Amino acid sequence: MGTSGPEEVKTALAGHLSRLWRYGLILTGRRDEAEDLVQATCVRAIEREHQFQPGTRLDHWLFSILRSIWLNEVRAQRIRRGEGIVDAETALVVDGAGQTEAAVLVHQVLREVAALPDAQRETVLLVYVEGMAYREAAAILDVPIGTVMSRLAAARATLGKLNMGKERSHDVRKGNDA
Template structure:
């Protein structure tokens, strides 16, 4: 279909198309000599034909089409082998199962739950907790900011932590 469409537009000379199709048996024979596997050889020939068709404008008329196609086929074979050498065999999927990452949305949901629980704290408890636990102020400095004794800050932070622990089940 693609050959016929290109042919009607006169983008591809008939000789190129006919030569390409005529060389399929030789390409397959060469691919079999490299792969020793019929299915892999067929895939390699198909890849070669696709690349040759895609880059048909690079082919220089008057040069050897066979050599050009064999070079494409050989490079495809070598690139495939390189790719396979970096792959880890995992027929039963056990290795892939060990590489999985826990879903990130679970962390996001827990964070939203924490934010909501903090929002439900009494304002005085929330303020003390944020100053001490989030901003890292010592109790005395937080007491100075709030304007109350440090014992009151300790009590508010403790109550806020207890409530969060109850609500979040931590």
């Protein structure tokens, strides 16, 4: 890729902006900061295009860059400024919530994922939303695969228990109706 230059990097980058922003939103909890993160990621990717390994996933490389900027620069500044953690549940609220059953379900899923601990939420995004293999998510998160597995298991157990609770309350309602 070293011979491709910034033009090709930019062309390729244009195809991933929305997904980068979504990842930035999950990390920062703020829409404006997510936008800034994507911008910084684009600048960094163009600067370092020679570091991209041919034959590997460009989007994963961009995710790694974005995460690195978040951890080492944006979050670090936020901590230095003494700012608190943004409530992810607020950040993931989507405007114009629909009234259909499908829309209600989708918003419920976002709320449930937002309520997970940060590390679990990020791992769920990479594996279950972005469709990454465990080893790919582990590489981006810079953790062992076992850590990815633990986070997913914890997230699934939490969500699974929520499901069981819903089923029980549904059964109780049905019983009352009867």
